[in-house]
Amino acid sequence: MIGNLLILHEAPALALQLAIDGILIGAVFALAAYGMALVWGVTNIINVAQGEFVMLGGFIAVIGAEHGIPVLLAVPLAAACLYALGWVLYYAVIVHLVGRDMFNSVLATFGIAIVLQQLMAHVFGGADRIAVAGLGSWFFLDGLVVVDKMKVLVFAACIALGVGLALFLFRSRRGQAIRAVAQRPEAASVLGIDTRKVYGLTFALNAAICGAAGALAATYTVHPYGGLSYTIRAFMIVVVAGLGNLAGVIWAALGLGVAESFAGFVLGPQYQIAFVFALLVAILVFRNWRLRRQRRYLA
Amino acid sequence: MRPGKGLLAGIAGIVLASFAAGSALCADNVIPIGAAVSLTGKYALNGANTKNGYDLAVRQINDKGGITIGGKPYRLEVLYYDDESTPARGTELAERLIEQDGVKFILGPYSSGLTKAMLPIVERHKVPMVEANGAARELFTKGYRYIFAVLTTSDQYLTPAVDLAAQNAGKLGKKTEELKLAMAMENDPFAQDVRAGVLADAQRLGINCVIDDQLPPELNDMSVTLTKVKALKPDILVVSGHEKGALTAVKQIEALRVDVPVIAMTHCDSAQLAEKMPRASENVFCAQQWHRSLKYKGDLFGSAEDFATLFKKVYGYDAPYQAAQSAAAVYVFADAFKRAQSLDPEKVRDAIAATDLPTFFGPIKFDASGKNIAKPMVLTQIVHGEYVVVAPEKWAAKEPVIQHRR
Numbered sequence: 001m002i003g004n005l006l007i008l009h010e011a012p013a014l015a016l017q018l019a020i021d022g023i024l025i026g027a028v029f030a031l032a033a034y035g036m037a038l039v040w041g042v043t044n045i046i047n048v049a050q051g052e053f054v055m056l057g058g059f060i061a062v063i064g065a066e067h068g069i070p071v072l073l074a075v076p077l078a079a080a081c082l083y084a085l086g087w088v089l090y091y092a093v094i095v096h097l098v099g100r101d102m103f104n105s106v107l108a109t110f111g112i113a114i115v116l117q118q119l120m121a122h123v124f125g126g127a128d129r130i131a132v133a134g135l136g137s138w139f140f141l142d143g144l145v146v147v148d149k150m151k152v153l154v155f156a157a158c159i160a161l162g163v164g165l166a167l168f169l170f171r172s173r174r175g176q177a178i179r180a181v182a183q184r185p186e187a188a189s190v191l192g193i194d195t196r197k198v199y200g201l202t203f204a205l206n207a208a209i210c211g212a213a214g215a216l217a218a219t220y221t222v223h224p225y226g227g228l229s230y231t232i233r234a235f236m237i238v239v240v241a242g243l244g245n246l247a248g249v250i251w252a253a254l255g256l257g258v259a260e261s262f263a264g265f266v267l268g269p270q271y272q273i274a275f276v277f278a279l280l281v282a283i284l285v286f287r288n289w290r291l292r293r294q295r296r297y298l299a
Numbered sequence: 300m301r302p303g304k305g306l307l308a309g310i311a312g313i314v315l316a317s318f319a320a321g322s323a324l325c326a327d328n329v330i331p332i333g334a335a336v337s338l339t340g341k342y343a344l345n346g347a348n349t350k351n352g353y354d355l356a357v358r359q360i361n362d363k364g365g366i367t368i369g370g371k372p373y374r375l376e377v378l379y380y381d382d383e384s385t386p387a388r389g390t391e392l393a394e395r396l397i398e399q400d401g402v403k404f405i406l407g408p409y410s411s412g413l414t415k416a417m418l419p420i421v422e423r424h425k426v427p428m429v430e431a432n433g434a435a436r437e438l439f440t441k442g443y444r445y446i447f448a449v450l451t452t453s454d455q456y457l458t459p460a461v462d463l464a465a466q467n468a469g470k471l472g473k474k475t476e477e478l479k480l481a482m483a484m485e486n487d488p489f490a491q492d493v494r495a496g497v498l499a500d501a502q503r504l505g506i507n508c509v510i511d512d513q514l515p516p517e518l519n520d521m522s523v524t525l526t527k528v529k530a531l532k533p534d535i536l537v538v539s540g541h542e543k544g545a546l547t548a549v550k551q552i553e554a555l556r557v558d559v560p561v562i563a564m565t566h567c568d569s570a571q572l573a574e575k576m577p578r579a580s581e582n583v584f585c586a587q588q589w590h591r592s593l594k595y596k597g598d599l600f601g602s603a604e605d606f607a608t609l610f611k612k613v614y615g616y617d618a619p620y621q622a623a624q625s626a627a628a629v630y631v632f633a634d635a636f637k638r639a640q641s642l643d644p645e646k647v648r649d650a651i652a653a654t655d656l657p658t659f660f661g662p663i664k665f666d667a668s669g670k671n672i673a674k675p676m677v678l679t680q681i682v683h684g685e686y687v688v689v690a691p692e693k694w695a696a697k698e699p700v701i702q703h704r705r
Contacts, residue, residue: 004527007527007530007531011530014526014529014530017522017526018523018526021520021522021523021526025520117339118339121339121343125343125344125347126339126340126342126343126344126346126347127344127542127570127571128344128542128543128546128570130546130547130550130575130576132550132576137554137555137556139556143556144529146554146555146556148554148555219550220519220520220547221519221543221546221547223341223543224343225339225340225341225343225384226517226519228517229517229519261522261523264523264524265523265526265527268512268513269483269512269513269514269515269518269521269523269524270486270512270513270514270515272515272518272523273515273517
């Protein structure tokens with residue numbers, strides 16, 4: 001561990017490399033987390049099938065790439081497919097969960113996750129797949145820092161999708177309806193908003209975002225049972241950022257990506273996930289401590 | 300009819316059908332063999348390879364007239380369950396196969412971890428198990444009597460690669476003791492045993508290990524380890540993390556322009572590295588249990604090449620060694636049944652222990668702990684999208700290419 005720190009001390013360019021890699025993978029987590037925050041905030045449902053949506057989007061990109069469709073073109077395709085699937089799942093399952101206990105939603109979406117995993121394994125087979133974008137890389141500092149062009153595109157696409165989503169929520173009528181329902185469903189329905197449609201739209205939108213994230217992440221590996229790590233990170237990012245805080249989601253996701261990258265380098269990759277959980281616990285304890293202090297002031 | 304009733308009727312139908320299937324297995328001219336393999340979960344790919352290997356051998360044996368015991372012909376039949384790639388489920392299914400289904404013989408699951416989970420059950424019930432996909436040495440150190448493995452243990456997987464690097468140190472302008480080794484191994488019984496083997500080889504040759512990273516099973520980004528590799532410039536990089544590890548490593552080694560002269564991996568052919576990423580995987584060394592070009596021969600399938608051709612014809616893809624060794628495991632059972640002339644598990648166990656069988660997969664002969672000591676590993680190198688054998692020397696089709704990549 002100390003040896004690894006010494007490497008960073010001697011070659012600070014590597015720290016730059018780790019930070020860049022962390023930011024670029026963090027962008028993908030950010031998308032999965034956006035969607036989760038959206039659904040959670042509006043419908044009060046925790047969707048634990050988030051990672052499976054991501055993997056499904058990834059498979060669409062991989063299969064597209066095998067048929068000559070560039071990865072970037074597969075992004076809107078994956079989003080469209082998942083959007084449709086989102087509506088189907090909404091009417092089949094999710095609509096029955098709105099307004100129920102949150103535990104029901106976790107259980108039901110867990111069921112959706114299992115069904116999607118098995119279907120993917122059945123249709124696409126159990127092999128690890130990877131999409132090769134073939135865009136090449138940029139090299140800086142004598143090849144010491146390498147930036148994969150595809151990953152930069154992924155990052156740009158994540159930011160664009162994030163900004164687009166924010167504009168949609170704050171500028172468009174439908175976006176306003178979503179926010180209205182999130183704030184007070186009864187009042188929204190009195191004012192003529194069809195809350196069920198809004199819930200469905202939110203869920204389908206989430207699926208589409210995850211699909212896009214998956215297509216972008218297909219240059220890492222895609223596997224029918226590989227979704228869990230995305231679900232876990234999305235959940236953690238939303239918990240850290242807080243509901244209804246889109247900018248917070250971006251910062252938390254990028255921060256997580258960078259923290260993971262450095263932890264993997266210094267402590268060893270086997271502690272990467274353990275570090276993520278330790279960080280979550282630390283943040284929650286810190287929050288709790290801060291809130292308590294505030295409470296004391298009030299009293 | 301209400302939908303609920305339809306559902307009930309459907310379930311009843313399925314239950315009845317499964318009883319019917321069960322009774323077919325108990326027919327008196329059938330030898331049922333139990334197997335729990337991973338049809339879903341992270342090992343689904345190699346679970347399918349395992350099953351295909353078993354099925355092909357069973358088909359071949361039955362087509363050739365089955366097995367005659369005491370003048371009466373028997374057919375082999377495998378009863379499969381899906382262990383979902385989880386050891387806990389594997390344990391349950393081993394109990395179920397033995398206690399409920401009453402099988403007296405078991406074929407192994409895929410992976411060392413699952414084999415390790417099933418072994419105590421098999422041993423307690425004194426049911427012989429021939430396994431083809433659990434290579435970790437720890438399976439053979441507990442004194443179990445009923446496990447037999449047709450494959451070479453995992454500590455030997457990458458030994459030829461380390462040896463080759465040492466022999467060719469001069470090509471890199473170094474002495475053997477000046478070589479530096481980097482390891483990225485998954486955190487599972489198999490890869491950790493591969494790691495132990497490589498470490499022992501390094502020690503024997505005086506090679507210095509500079510990176511020793513363990514990959515978590517859920518990892519799909521190796522850039523952290525590869526960044527370290529770029530910093531420390533080792534001469535040998537060994538990676539073992541099933542298919543995902545091989546794919547991720549090859550992809551990111553190219554993307555990050557990592558320059559290591561000797562890169563050696565496990566699970567290349569089941570990950571289809573050469574087929575899917577021929578450019579990125581050029582010159583990568585692959586540890587394999589078996590290769591179709593080897594001059595092995597046996598009664599059941601003919602030569603290694605004959606097996607490969609038949610496999611491709613039946614399943615439509617090139618036989619990875621996982622399928623070949625699985626077929627060999629069934630072959631061992633068939634041979635033992637013939638020699639024992641009995642279906643008594645104890646007699647069959649003794650017959651298996653006395654196996655001395657030339658096969659398309661290589662010679663099979665077990666030591667007292669049950670591992671096959673007659674067959675060596677082979678090392679291939681990917682050249683223009685093909686796996687070419689480079690070690691051991693007597694089978695080498697060409698000189699290994701050992702040079703800096705760029």
